[in-house]
Amino acid sequence: MELEHPIQGIHHITLVAGNAARSARFYTQVLGLKFVKKTVNFDRPNTYHLYFGDETGSPGTLVTFFEWPDARPARLGLGSVHHLALTVGSMDALLQWKTWLQHHHLLVAGPFDHQAYRSIVFTDPDGVVLEIATAGPGWQNLREGNDFIPRSNGLAAETWPEPVTDISESMRLGVLHHIAGLSSDIERTHEFYDALLRMPRLRTTTDPDSHAAPRWYWSTRSGSEAGRPGTVVIYTQPQSAAPAIRGQVGHGITHHVAVEVLDDEALHFWHERLREHEIRVTDVLDRTYFHSIYFHDPDDILIEIATAQPGFLIDQPADRLGKDLMLPSWLEPERQQIESSLQPIDPYC
DSSP states (O other): OOOSSOOOEEEEEEEEESOHHHHHHIIIIITOOEEEEEEEETTEEEEEEEEEESTTOOTTSEEEEEEOTTOOBOBOOBTSEEEEEEEESOHHHHHHHHHHHHHTTOOOEEEEEOSSEEEEEEEOTTOOEEEEEEEEEOSTTOOSSOOOBOGGGSGGGOOOSSOOOSOOGGGOOOSEEEEEEEOSOHHHHHIIIIIISOOOEEEEEEETTEEEEEEEEEESOOGGGTTOTTSEEEEEOOOOSSOOOBOBOSBTSEEEEEEEESSHHHHHHHHHHHHHTTOOOOOOEEOSSEEEEEEEOTTOOEEEEEEEEEOTTSSSOGGGTTTSBOOOGGGGGGHHHHHHTSOOOOTTO
16 A cells, blocks of 8 residues: 655755865765755854755755854764765775775775675764765565674775776766664664654664664665665664763764655645654745755654755756855845855865
8 A cells, every 4th residue: 555645765964064165075076976055054044054966956865064163073872873875886886986085095994795785984074974885786685684794704805906086977976875873772763763754664683893782774665665775764772881872963973864755745744744643843944945844753863854846956057056155035135244254165176
């Protein structure tokens, strides 16, 4: 039976940056993403909100940043997103990424084999944990038990045998492969995603680095579409005798995660569903490029549900994306003041 107004997948993830220009250079020049939109945090218009993604800013490809220059470094812990992963098409491309990133003086771990995908891990200039994961082989016919093949299998030592001097077309990063958070109670998290958000559980395993720690997967899709890149959310429940550490937002961590619905009708459906289940949720907000609502998961990770439309071409043609400071109509009267408070950004300098 087809669900009413299903969540389609990941829409975007928003991180906190200490320096907007530095993040813009890294995500365009090192990771090869398109600078999709240069705007401001609508709630703090003297600071940037930057969007990076594919050529038109398609939902699912978007990594965005709030610039908080005066914030302290983040603390990873319960209620935090541990990492995000971007998708690449093949194992060859993954090895090319490893060589490319090392050429840019980044420490790269992996590749690691998770059965459903292989991945490498590194960090951005603020310390955000990033992963690049292959689109396949996929989630069908996986063996039971842990989904991680031990590092002793030699895969992590592999690299591309030739210099990589540019990001080739075959290396282009696609949708956000998955997003991984930390949970204090994995069963409660399952209830949140499976029963409330109607995202069926894809797999249960344990954490690669601590086999006592449960690691569970959910997907917005089922059947043959289950686990498709761009539809997967992962949580790990850390196991420790010490008191759990709570995460704290700051440089180098996620501010919020957004999932996608098709339209305003679907968004209003989810607004009412959350209220009926006594989840505190904001009113529907106009974010110019999408409409959205915000609420929290049981561990206080901020979740957004965002519409696919109207999209990022609403106020700029494709060949101008990222080149001009774009403001919503209600902030246009303050343009001069806002522009004077922002440092210029040109990621290609």
